Amino acid sequence: MRRTVGLVALLVVACSSDHPPFINDHINGGTHGTSHAGTSGEAPSDGAAGERAASSGGRTGAGGNSGRAGGNSGGAAGESEPDAADAGAGNSDLSAFNPWDVYIFGTVNLGVNNGGAAVALWSNPNYYVGGFSQRTDENLVHLLNGNLLYGASGVGRQGWAIFQFVPDLTYVAGSSARKYPEKPEANDIALTTEPCQSETRNFLTSPDGRLIYECEDKIWYEDGEPLWDHQEIGTNIIAFGYDGLVLLDANLTVMDLATGQRQTPDGFEQIASVNSLNAVRAVKGGFHVVVRTGTSGDGRELWSLSSHAVAKKLGVFPAPPNGVNRLGYPSRLSAWDELFESGSAPQSTQGPDDDLIVLRTIDGTSEIVYTTASQPSVRRNANGLFTGP
Secondary structure: OOOOOOOOHHHHHHOOHHHEEEEEEOOOOOOOOOOOOEEEEEOOHHHHHHHHHHOOOOOOOOOOOOOOOOOOOOOOOOOOOOHOOOHHHOOOOOOOOOOOOOEEEOOOOOOOOOOOEEEEEEOOOOOEEOOOOOOOEEEEEEEOOOOOEEEEEOOOOOOEEEEOOOEEEEEOOOOOOOOOOOOOHHHEEOOOOOOOOEEEEEEEEEOOOOEEEEEEOOOEEEOOOEEEEHOOOOOOOEEEEEEEEEEEHHHOOEEEEOOOEOOOOOOOOOOHHHHHEEEEEEEEEEEEEEEEEOOOOOOEEEEEEEEOEEEEEEEEEEEOOOOOOOOOOOOOOOOOOOOEEEEEOOOOOOOEEEEEEEOOOOOOOOEEEEEHOOOOEEEEEEEEEEEEO
């Protein structure tokens, strides 16, 4: 029998500030509330991060093998603010995942039938970690406390479940490639998602260390307690921010999970629905959102959306660089308000289009920072970009 929970009951049991962790810290080297980047201060605040867009100096624009790496600062969990010091070259360490940065979820050619899924930092696609189920949903990859969580179906149970990734292999360009494991998910940790019976449909993480998930009954839960009834209320959660703020798919409404208070954006009249949403990122006090504009569909604007749903335009991203004939979806926004988008460009010779990653910032940067034409170790999947919440 389907569990029916009314809106009032759902909101009464919204979780307190004490949330036992679902996952084991240290698996990928990250710990909650610990930053290895050496930064200090508060997390990015509403309306502020747009001023910290990193410059494009040092990027090759070809293979993406230089520029700001930052992959050695995983596990920040929202306790530190990214600043100019983080924009320098890093060592691309993947023992922990930095929620501020953007990663490629792609494949490697190791002669396996399961796709050889692997993860690399956007700036260093020749250094990667691997070991994912062949049934991994690349659109459901999230970061929590320096760890990578992913959704996969039919692995050791019926339906679909959430797993904490544990690396099986690490590869650096120039070293001998190891064989991709036959059962890479065997050492990954299946998370407990009570009361889901047959499957976990969806999940989201927050930058302050929370995890919520949607069961087959279309109710969202945290630690087994109901939070939001997608089916009964008719709107769904699409982003999870600080202090229990969520973004809903109805007119980009901001809601406080603890109280159920919902506010429709003010000052956002031209954005009628979530269909205009290109990317979203949580900041202290709200969200930063990128919306699509223009008749060509390539226009992008950066807006802040406060906890009181007050919208403010922060800037306009420049046009895509020459040679890009298609931009994909979804896009990802780094903590420095850098917009990363998948794309393609025709090869100079006959063959399939080259896969690209395009980087744009509101300070005027517009460049290709990754292309399969340079034959990187990790080839990006169709929607294979992810970052922190």
